[in-house]
Amino acid sequence: MTLLAESSSYRDREARVFYDAAGGVCRALSARAWSEWDAMRQTRFFQQAIESGDLVRTEQRLDSEIAPESNTEQWAGMLQHEVIPFVSYPFEWSFGMLRDAGLLHLDLLDAALAEDFTLKDGTAYNVQWRGIRPVFIDVVSVERHTAGQPWAGYRQFCQTFLYPLLLQAYKNVPFQPWLRGRLEGISPQECWSLMSFRDFFRRGVPAHVFLHAWLQSRRALDDVDSTKALVDAGFRKDQIRANAQGLKRLLSGLLWSPPASVWSEYADANSYSAADRQQKETFVRSAVHSRRWGLVWDVGCNTGNYSRIAAENSEQVVAFDADPLAIERLYQSLKSNHDARSAPILPLVNNLVDLSGGLGWRGAERKALVERGRPELTLCLALVHHLVIGHGVPLRELLTWFAELGTSLVIEFVSKDDPMVQQLLRGRRDNYADYEPAVFDQLLSQMFDVVRTETLASGTRKLYFAKSRSAS
Amino acid sequence: MQLVSMELVLAYFDPGSGSLVLQSLVGGTAGCMVFGKYLWAFVKERFRGRK
Structure with missing residues (x-):
């Protein structure tokens, strides 16, 4: 049976999504990813997320189906996922949809950290929909947390969730054309340059936008191993949880009150x-x-x-x-x-x-x-x-x-x-x-x-x- | 404190140095201390580098 590789699933070399001939969705995992999956599926948060429907239903594929080899290694195992009825993208979602997808992402991060796991990325493309229920689809994004490590996906989260929502809520700028124009989302510098003096005093802007843009523009930081410095300075997972909880409060409080538009009336x-x-x-x-x-x-x-x-x-x-x-x-x-x-x-x-x-x-x-x-x-x-x-x-x-x-x-x-x-x-x-x-x-x-x-x-x-x- | 290169975040994309550092600041009071320590280490490193 032939497996067809999903064209968007190429970045993470630890796993790749394939379609089987019956239209089923499966994911081949490297030995490292398989060991993370094995550890994760025994956790309480994983069981709860599967039961509540927050995480895409996933089972181990036990047949002899073997995916084509990756460039570097043979796959260690295969997972079978539930099929999402209609694939959609963040640039097609409304304000409330992007916000709810972001909240789901943060809930999972928080729950994972409570059991010493983390999410290794933070992109809005990790979420799909079953009707109006957001579903987190990238199970290999979950892995064991290493003490002292910050959340690698924070910038992605800002670029594909937070900044689009801030622009819509604070500036009434529709985010959809922007997210469609650049799949990586809105950079901290771009978001900051759209803010006025007054916006500096609005929730989330001083730290997540202004400081973020300022730090990103410091070329000197490129010479420094920030992670090592943070570990040495005593960074703990509690700070990621505090950040996730702060982001949840920020997202929940964002409101979009637009002028009446032509069609909605x-x-x-x-x-x-x-x-x-x-x-x-x-x-x-x-x-x-x-x-x-x-x-x-x-x-x-x-x-x-x-x-x-x-x-x-x-x-x-x-x-x-x-x-x-x-x-x-x-x-x-x-x-x-x-x-x-x-x-x-x-x-x-x-x-x-x-x-x-x-x-x-x-x-x-x-x-x-x-x-x-x-x-x-x-x-x-x-x-x-x-x-x-x-x-x-x-x-x-x-x-x-x-x-x-x-x-x-x-x-x-x-x-x-x-x-x-x-x-x-x-x-x-x-x-x-x-x-x-x-x-x-x-x-x-x-x-x-x-x-x-x-x-x-x-x-x-x-x-x-x-x-x-x-x-x- | 030494700022030697050590690849700890195994991301398959660039997580952004500034974005990593900022997380200590947005992570609450304890995080601000970490950010202070980080800045101090950063200043010392720069200062040492210029001698």
């Missing part, structure tokens, strides 16, 4: 009548219940009302919106109220007209959206006019993209008479000749099997349930 301000809304929900529910679905995408999910309907009869829903505030509200609302019998819903910040391609080493480390799982059903409601008129995407290209994804569609076409479309057309020359109901009908039926259509009571909006021709 949409549900309140849109032109639907109650009758239209009811009719639309019934239409979507009927499509969702026409069969059992695997992965469902809700693109332009806004409040997530239809994502919740999709979750009634599917395995996994991924709800996208370009607006970080809409995703934040959906995340918080799912945290306080989500039917446990429904499929998990993963809210993600993603803009269909600004999707990231492959990023990182060879452009393969962080994968493009489509490579992470194709949907069986896509909800595309009240979005086509924004893409075609608002962003100039040709209608044919949009529908071709969906057809090539191999997804069935519940899609809404809003005519030019609708007040929302009128608003989009204001101040523009109407050269969207392709944006007509007849053209939409024709293109959709060329590429899909249209099962059902329905015009909403207001008369300007039409819903379609169209089945993919490539679906099984």
Whole structure:
């Protein structure tokens, strides 16, 4: 059986992630990493983290499956991990998601240190999601703590968790484009240069930002073995725990209070009548219940009302919106109220007209959206006019993209008479000749099997349930 | 106190010298003492180096 190496798992030479032919996720460990794993799996914090779901479910793989050799040594053993339903990245998370992922990281570090273990790194890429539950996936990040050692992952934690959150909370700067622009995150110097005099007096800034930037810029420190000096000066693990607990308090106290954004107010301000809304929900529910679905995408999910309907009869829903505030509200609302019998819903910040391609080493480390799982059903409601008129995407290209994804569609076409479309057309020359109901009908039926259509009571909006021709 | 090279943090990435040192300062009161000691050792080392 062939094992395929995960392209992002190359830095730590002690372990490597592979996929087996059945789609399972396994991890090959060096002799050193295996001995750390063996020690760790007997600890109380490991058992608790597995039981609570904080740590990815992991078992030793006992079959004779052997991963390809590493450059330097043979692997000593293999682990089998639970499969994360849809891989996502920190640049797609909302403020609250990044904060909760950071808190999970700190909780694990603190619990590990209590039993003389530590986390050897601190990156946000150690966390994935099962619905709205963050999961720590990098089990080989846990190893025995050597007396006197500081936490090697502190800078990574600041760069990929703390600074993005501080910028959003203190400066209202969205962190997603920045984290997407550089996978290592925001450096201490960059974060400091964005702070004003007033910010110096805000929680976390003097030590974690200002001093951090100052110390990082001292070239003289490069000549000094800081770890040795710290050990000699009496550094203890209690100081890492104090730092972790301080960071937990700091993260828990961070608030993002943004101005109302366009889409997050949409549900309140849109032109639907109650009758239209009811009719639309019934239409979507009927499509969702026409069969059992695997992965469902809700693109332009806004409040997530239809994502919740999709979750009634599917395995996994991924709800996208370009607006970080809409995703934040959906995340918080799912945290306080989500039917446990429904499929998990993963809210993600993603803009269909600004999707990231492959990023990182060879452009393969962080994968493009489509490579992470194709949907069986896509909800595309009240979005086509924004893409075609608002962003100039040709209608044919949009529908071709969906057809090539191999997804069935519940899609809404809003005519030019609708007040929302009128608003989009204001101040523009109407050269969207392709944006007509007849053209939409024709293109959709060329590429899909249209099962059902329905015009909403207001008369300007039409819903379609169209089945993919490539679906099984 | 000697600041000889000794690879103690076995990270597979650069943890940053300044980031390691800062942890003594953000680690509470006891940590501040460590930071003071570290600075003192650092100054002595620099001073010795310039003679």
